[in-house]
Amino acid sequence: MGRWLIGIDVGTSGTKTLLVDDEGRVVARAYREYPLETPRPGWAEQDPAAWYRAAVEGVREVIRQSGLAPADVAGIGLSGQMHGSVFLDRSGDVVRPPLLWCDTRTAEEVRELNRTVGRERMIRLAGSPAMEGFTSPKVLWLRRYEPENFGRVDVLLLPKDYVRYRLTGEKSTEVSDAAGTGLFDVERMDWSTDLVESVGLRHDQLPPVLGSADVAGRLTESAAAETGLPPGVPVVAGGADNACGAVGAGVVRAGRALVSIGTSGVVLCHAPEPRRDEGGRVHTFNHAVPGAWYLMGVMLAAGLSLRWVREELGHLERMAAELTGADAYDLLAREAERSPAGARGLWFLPYLNGERTPHADPHARGVWFGLSSAHRREDLIRAVLEGVAYGLKDSLEILRSLGMEIEALRALGGGARSPLWRQILADVLQVPIARLNVDEGPGYGAALLAGVGSGVWADVAEAADATVRVTDRVEPQEGLRLRYEAGYAMFRSLYQALRPLFREAARRSE
Incomplete structure (x- = not known):
């Protein structure tokens, strides 16, 4: 197997797929859009099948553009929009369209969580108070307004984890995305019993939590046929979009930080320990770098x-x-x-x-x-x-x-x-x-994680140091x-x- 890497970023407007070589050069890129459904004001939902189709088409497109032999792909990594709720039943089918990060229907559920669990306790455990966009109030909403669907839930996944499940047949998540659910203890790096029970879930309804560069599964025969890649290609766990964006920017060591102006705006810094803001104004989440965290402030309209x-x-x-x-x-x-x-x-x-x-x-x-x-x-x-x-x-x-x-x-x-x-x-x-030298967003970080998981680089810091460099600086x-x-x-x-x-x-x- 070769040393070429694929990074897939499952975004809100579309999925971006990158093909990257073992020196960090982007060889090909593809983008596939899909609709955002708003059945009511403040609601935001999507069809997970559209994410998977976009990923499959993106992989085929970057292979076509590059002329690369599919057998030369060493690994696949995924990044994705945070906080979305993909409810699967025992057959692995989607129970109802996922509620996305930008869905604001859960204001009452947020008040309930901050009241019953306690806002300060939420910050201490989850690194942030409950917020409308997070996953935990979405679970409460489903329990309250769609009890029949709630009763069908066998496992809760996040958007990129659903795409990885379709690629590998394995249900799992990883620390950086789990940290954004409001159900995860960011210091212990595991699901919080208190937070999980607060929304009426059982531990067995939450997937195993892996490291971001861990191999989460391998491409199945059916997914291989759809993507045009050979079966057995390693698929690493990947990371939340902001964590992967940080990896792709080389923010993988203490003292490094980034500012991002996309639709929203972000200031994010690497943290070797889980420092929290008592006021809950910034988030403390687990990084895609093992044993590290990141602190992040977000503005909505940059x-x-x-x-x-x-x-x-x-x-x-x-x-x-x-x-x-x-x-x-x-x-x-x-x-x-x-x-x-x-x-x-x-x-x-x-x-x-x-x-x-x-x-x-x-x-x-x-x-x-x-x-x-x-x-x-x-x-x-x-x-x-x-x-x-x-x-x-x-x-x-x-x-x-x-x-x-x-x-x-x-x-x-x-x-x-x-x-x-x-x-x-x-x-x-x-x-x-x-x-x-590179500004490809979270998909690039996902490709670097794939390189670590497939043995191209020894660890995440080595991958970032080998590929990301500063080209110029603007001084105040x-x-x-x-x-x-x-x-x-x-x-x-x-x-x-x-x-x-x-x-x-x-x-x-x-």
Whole structure:
């Protein structure tokens, strides 16, 4: 068997598949989309069969693109969206469409868990308070509203684990994804009896928990026929999307951290021990690196804020992009460059869909503040870029308050490709922002885990060190430090002043 690796990332919008060689070069990539079902407002469900079809098609596509002999594939790794609930019956069939991480129907179940288990105890055991997106309140919801389906549940899996089950016939999970369920003791690295029983499950309804680079099974005859690969290819356990993203960015040692601007925004740092935020503002989860954890703050509308601007205000940029082939986001950034630091006294609160870190406030909403007739479109756009940076600074300051030493951040995601946005991040956060030689997201980390499990590299740190390197750094501009410190203070004050009005606006919109 060869030394080529496949990484499969089961995302919310689609599945990305990468073919990577043993030096970390991406040889081929494929992407397959699938729908997100919203049968009611606030609900989010998907068909797990669509995940599997997308994975199978993606594997066939990267093999076709590369011209590689299928027998040269050494291993497969999987990453996936966290917190989803895939309920299987005794026959291995899906009981009902999974509730996804972005499903918010479980507000009452979250209140129940934080009341019965206790919010502080939830944080101590699970590394985070109960939240609507997590798995445990989804189980409570099923028990309460669909008791017949609840009675059929034989095992609970997470999205990527379901795809791996279809590939191997083996039902299991691994530490980094289990950590995001709200049922896992992140310090003991095992299912918590108290948390499992709090939602009415039995231990035998939860799968075995493996290490992220452990071989979880091998490709079955039927899956081999569907993918075009030979039977018996090792399939490693893989990891949650954020854990795999960290592996793929080389955040596998103490002192390393990343900032990601995708649809959401993330500040994540490697932690050699499970430090927790007593307020539950950031999450403490198990890493895909054995015996390690990561601390993570999440904002809900990072790149989404600029996407909203592109769709609603960027008509000229979109037209120019269609005519010239340029990227509409690049054109928006060029316009924002004409606005000075501070956007001429304009602030943007990037809370389009509520906010997680640090406010855990579903009622918060987006705001431009300080708008006058002197402002231009470039100021509106720059204020959005700065507002997202201020929101990410909230997470960074919390991580530092917990004793995490963060001297630089590795930048990932579509937003990090903008030189202007990277400079704004460096200036607002007052840390160097580093770019990497590869920015393929969680699928790349999944491929590296496959390499460890199949013997290409000895461990996760060796895999990351062999493949991921910093290519350039943006340094903070000292002359802007005081301006952005004052701007950040104003940003924080604006949320506190508007918080009661957000709640009143939500009440009036019901």
